[in-house]
Amino acid sequence: MSASLAPECNEVKERYDACFLKWYSEKYLRGNGKTDECANMFKDYQKCLKVALEERKIDKLLDEAREDSKDHDSVHLKRK
Amino acid sequence: MKVFSNSVTFNYSWEEVSIANWQKYGPWNDKSAHVIAVDTLNRSVDPETGILRTERLITCKQSAPKWLQSVLGSADTSQVFETSYVNPAEKTVTMVSHNLTMSNLINVEETVVYKPVNGKQTQFVQDARITALCGGWQRIKNNIEDALVTRFRENAVKGKEGFECVLAMSRRAFAEEREREQNGQLMMA
Numbered sequence: 001m002s003a004s005l006a007p008e009c010n011e012v013k014e015r016y017d018a019c020f021l022k023w024y025s026e027k028y029l030r031g032n033g034k035t036d037e038c039a040n041m042f043k044d045y046q047k048c049l050k051v052a053l054e055e056r057k058i059d060k061l062l063d064e065a066r067e068d069s070k071d072h073d074s075v076h077l078k079r080k
Numbered sequence: 081m082k083v084f085s086n087s088v089t090f091n092y093s094w095e096e097v098s099i100a101n102w103q104k105y106g107p108w109n110d111k112s113a114h115v116i117a118v119d120t121l122n123r124s125v126d127p128e129t130g131i132l133r134t135e136r137l138i139t140c141k142q143s144a145p146k147w148l149q150s151v152l153g154s155a156d157t158s159q160v161f162e163t164s165y166v167n168p169a170e171k172t173v174t175m176v177s178h179n180l181t182m183s184n185l186i187n188v189e190e191t192v193v194y195k196p197v198n199g200k201q202t203q204f205v206q207d208a209r210i211t212a213l214c215g216g217w218q219r220i221k222n223n224i225e226d227a228l229v230t231r232f233r234e235n236a237v238k239g240k241e242g243f244e245c246v247l248a249m250s251r252r253a254f255a256e257e258r259e260r261e262q263n264g265q266l267m268m269a
Binding site: 001003004005006009013017020021024025028029031033034036042045049053058061062065066068069072073076077078 | 133
């Protein structure tokens, strides 16, 4: 898997990515994706990443991008 | 605005492609050195539809042509915000990406869809819309848009080659995993 933009987050990211890929291929694609066994690892990764995004001032850019991509959600999540 | 469209068929099942897609920019891809980092920002399964929604931040080495960097101001890295949707019922992966870097000057929106052709083949359809927003001469805007379309065309070839490697490695890894599991079961018996 790929690195994180913040080297200090690489270890927690790698652990989460491995967990996700296993869940995706063995559970989710087979219709058993209800439970999220990687949630704790994701939390650790996000805690680390959040600091890095703030430091690099990317968090604000992301908020704007998220706002702009709301239209895609209504199309691709098939929400009415 | 300029549009770049591209379509490729991979000789792998949709399931295999959708798994390998998460590893596309990893060490198995020797054609993606320009992608420095891929970070997941959000991920959830929609309880109604079962659609997996993921937000990612993709960090690339700046690869705009030199003259364009001097026009637009250069940075070492550029970043892309990607939202993807996996629909396991319809067997589609849809990825929508926007540039975060220089977004006040250029707007690049790329949509990629992976869908099955049959049980053994998957189609990749890419569509990018490139718009230079900077004021000034139309000719300059056209040149900027053309340069980015050219870059998309070059990257499309590399992207296919790189992803073919990832698909092959991923298939091999899964086969080895299965073999290990079977051997394990034999040992237990």
